[in-house]
Amino acid sequence: MWNKIYLEKKLKNHPRAEAIISKLKLEVIEIDDYRDFWGKSKKPYLLKRDTLNLFISEKKGQTVKLAPDAYGKAGEPHYYFVHAYNCIYECQYCYLQGYFNTPDIVLFINHEEILWEMKKVLDSHPETSVWFHAGEFSDSLALTHLTGELELYHKFCEENPRAIIELRTKSVNVKALKTLKPLDNFIVSFSLSPEKVARRIDEKTPSIKARVKVMEELSSLGFSIAAHFDPIIYQDQFRELYKDLLQSMSNINPKLLYLSLGVVRFTKDVYREVERNYPDSLIHATTMIKSFDNKIRYSRPLRNWILSSVFDEAVEHGVRKERIYLCMED
Amino acid sequence: MKLITLAHYGEAQSIIDRFSLSKKSSELYQNDELTLLLTGEGPFEACASVSSLLGQKNFSEVINLGIAGALDQKLLVGEIFEIRSIYLAVEGKLQYKTFKGAGQKDLITSFERILGEDKAHPLRGFGDIVDREAWGVAFSCKEHGVPFRSFKLISDVAGTIGACEAVKESAQELSLKLLAKLEEVLGEVNETREESFHLGDEFYFTFSLKHRLHHLVEMITLRDEITALDVFKKIDLGALKELNITPKARAKLLMEKLELELDPFKGKLQEALSEWKGNYQGLDIHTDPQWESQSVKFSFTVQNKNELEAKLELLAKVDLEPFYQILQGKVDVE
Numbered sequence: 001m002w003n004k005i006y007l008e009k010k011l012k013n014h015p016r017a018e019a020i021i022s023k024l025k026l027e028v029i030e031i032d033d034y035r036d037f038w039g040k041s042k043k044p045y046l047l048k049r050d051t052l053n054l055f056i057s058e059k060k061g062q063t064v065k066l067a068p069d070a071y072g073k074a075g076e077p078h079y080y081f082v083h084a085y086n087c088i089y090e091c092q093y094c095y096l097q098g099y100f101n102t103p104d105i106v107l108f109i110n111h112e113e114i115l116w117e118m119k120k121v122l123d124s125h126p127e128t129s130v131w132f133h134a135g136e137f138s139d140s141l142a143l144t145h146l147t148g149e150l151e152l153y154h155k156f157c158e159e160n161p162r163a164i165i166e167l168r169t170k171s172v173n174v175k176a177l178k179t180l181k182p183l184d185n186f187i188v189s190f191s192l193s194p195e196k197v198a199r200r201i202d203e204k205t206p207s208i209k210a211r212v213k214v215m216e217e218l219s220s221l222g223f224s225i226a227a228h229f230d231p232i233i234y235q236d237q238f239r240e241l242y243k244d245l246l247q248s249m250s251n252i253n254p255k256l257l258y259l260s261l262g263v264v265r266f267t268k269d270v271y272r273e274v275e276r277n278y279p280d281s282l283i284h285a286t287t288m289i290k291s292f293d294n295k296i297r298y299s300r301p302l303r304n305w306i307l308s309s310v311f312d313e314a315v316e317h318g319v320r321k322e323r324i325y326l327c328m329e330d
Numbered sequence: 331m332k333l334i335t336l337a338h339y340g341e342a343q344s345i346i347d348r349f350s351l352s353k354k355s356s357e358l359y360q361n362d363e364l365t366l367l368l369t370g371e372g373p374f375e376a377c378a379s380v381s382s383l384l385g386q387k388n389f390s391e392v393i394n395l396g397i398a399g400a401l402d403q404k405l406l407v408g409e410i411f412e413i414r415s416i417y418l419a420v421e422g423k424l425q426y427k428t429f430k431g432a433g434q435k436d437l438i439t440s441f442e443r444i445l446g447e448d449k450a451h452p453l454r455g456f457g458d459i460v461d462r463e464a465w466g467v468a469f470s471c472k473e474h475g476v477p478f479r480s481f482k483l484i485s486d487v488a489g490t491i492g493a494c495e496a497v498k499e500s501a502q503e504l505s506l507k508l509l510a511k512l513e514e515v516l517g518e519v520n521e522t523r524e525e526s527f528h529l530g531d532e533f534y535f536t537f538s539l540k541h542r543l544h545h546l547v548e549m550i551t552l553r554d555e556i557t558a559l560d561v562f563k564k565i566d567l568g569a570l571k572e573l574n575i576t577p578k579a580r581a582k583l584l585m586e587k588l589e590l591e592l593d594p595f596k597g598k599l600q601e602a603l604s605e606w607k608g609n610y611q612g613l614d615i616h617t618d619p620q621w622e623s624q625s626v627k628f629s630f631t632v633q634n635k636n637e638l639e640a641k642l643e644l645l646a647k648v649d650l651e652p653f654y655q656i657l658q659g660k661v662d663v664e
Contacts, residue, residue, distance in 0.1 A: 004455035029452050037452070041417045041424035051436065053455040101426070104455075234595075236553060285553030287593060289620045299621040302595050305659025 003051040016109040039101040048103035059108035078131040084138035090203035092278040098270035135168030142171040157186045172206045172214040182222035189226035194241035230262030246317035253318035262327035263303040271296040333389040340501035344509040377466030384474040394480040398461035399488030411435040413480040418465040429468035439465030534577035546588040
């Protein structure tokens with residue numbers, strides 16, 4: 001999978017850069033600025049399968065950004081922080097395939113600056129809790145064995161109880177996480193689909209069985225856990241498949257801090273990429289239309305039916321009603 | 331007619347001899363099936379010369395052949411590869427536009443010759459091979475909508491001193507290898523992926539209906555991971571053939587069955603909508619066929635005042651709530 005490491009020269013002796021390089025043992029190419037190479041040319045997305053480059057860099061500019069509407073639970077401000085671009089997994093619906101010009105991964109290692117900006121944001125909302133989501137542009141746990149930044153963000157939550165960090169993941173890479181003390185405001189959320197669907201569309205990700213097992217482990221250790229059924233993809237016997245998924249989660253459903261539901265949707269550009277990259281995908285088996293906001297979605301009655309069906313099943317299987325929210329839906 | 335492009339005569343000489351291409355100009359050689367163009371060195375030179383020719387003549391495909399330097403040091407001199415993606419580098423910096431091919435290796439077309447390791451090193455994460463023309467040829471083909479393939483023969487290691495001399499010395503040998511590859515490519519049998527359905531004379535499809543038929547069958551095969559034959563078994567094609575109706579009507583029925591098989595939810599929606607509309611006989615009710623908008627349009631025709639009053643009375647009784655319930659997905663599906 002990995003091809004070369006591109007390292008910004010000024011980070012040559014940075015302990016985090018050294019740690020990553022020593023673990024991967026790849027050829028290192030020193031450059032001045034990752035932006036001279038990363039995304040400069042349109043690199044076909046599927047080249048990530050065998051020529052994925054890793055850039056080690058410092059994030060310049062804004063590192064903490066306001067999340068879009070309906071990104072998380074309503075009522076409190078939501079932000080996401082950027083400590084990486086792109087992902088090692090290959091989910092066929094992933095919007096990253098149409099978002100950047102390249103699938104190459106960037107790891108930003110100036111975490112102190114990111115945390116400093118998070119503190120500034122937190123202080124600008126003195127009356128309320130503030131959510132910080134990791135995983136907007138990458139999986140937030142998949143590479144933590146290389147990057148080793150979890151401890152810093154955990155400490156930030158410990159010192160700032162009003163800050164809530166959500167680590168969104170499809171990974172089962174929780175070794176580093178398990179060495180930390182569980183905190184109410186340090187949440188690990190797992191994206192899940194029925195096994196039969198995930199096997200067809202979540203390429204290179206851990207199985208659903210493995211993800212659910214890890215959720216159980218973390219929950220029993222006292223970690224705050226949550227789940228995302230997003231995107232939900234329609235398929236024959238869809239309701240039965242979600243019943244089975246929820247059944248397999250029966251030990252953790254009552255403990256879920258929240259469960260978000262979202263039906264598959266694409267911007268026009270991402271949809272075009274999905275068609276190009278995965279012409280035989282299950283995603284194309286159900287008719288999609290241009291919807292009210294120009295996004296490509298299932299028809300309105302179908303997506304409403306999907307959401308209400310999964311909502312009902314989730315409640316039936318022990319998820320607390322008030323903890324279910326609809327993500328990025330009209 | 332296929333167009334073969336190479337940069338220099340030295341690379342092309344064996345091909346010109348083998349196919350007995352006659353010289354039309356210093357850059358152009360031809361027989362009844364092939365045209366060979368010498369593009370000269372450099373991406374913009376290649377782009378200009380190929381564009382000029384594609385503007386004058388129609389070609390079914392352009393095949394770019396040539397020697398190239400290895401960026402990936404594991405590649406061996408003498409190996410030949412079809413190209414998968416082509417980047418352009420100007421002064422060592424990658425440019426935005428990239429072209430895709432069906433091959434195995436990634437190529438960087440460099441605006442300048444890569445004469446030192448310092449120039450080659452930063453490009454190694456993006457390409458396995460470096461040349462001077464392919465990007466320009468690909469650009470021109472894309473602009474003219476002509477299919478393009480590129481094959482590169484490793485002649486040296488990019489960034490090594492003396493690479494140019496080494497290439498000159500073995501030009502004859504390299505040219506023979508390029509010829510062998512071209513012969514192999516031209517001899518390939520084109521296999522078409524399209525599966526045709528021979529449903530017999532019992533069905534009549536227009537061109538667009540046939541296209542839709544293929545699309546529906548393909549979507550069901552995708553979803554259920556079954557073959558087209560299984561799809562037809564599932565909807566009982568045999569029973570359809572037994573019906574005493576015209577081939578056109580039979581085809582229509584087949585399409586309806588396939589639509590329903592693919593999207594049973596849509597069938598339920600239509601049923602519920604028809605039931606609601608049925609309560610208002612005499613009014614034409616139009617809703618968004620995409621089911622996205624909640625707008626409803628009513629129309630009717632009247633012959634006299636009494637009819638008008640009756641229709642207005644009916645219109646006043648219209649209850650939109652059942653329609654909104656359908657939009658909310660509140661239909662009995664299972």
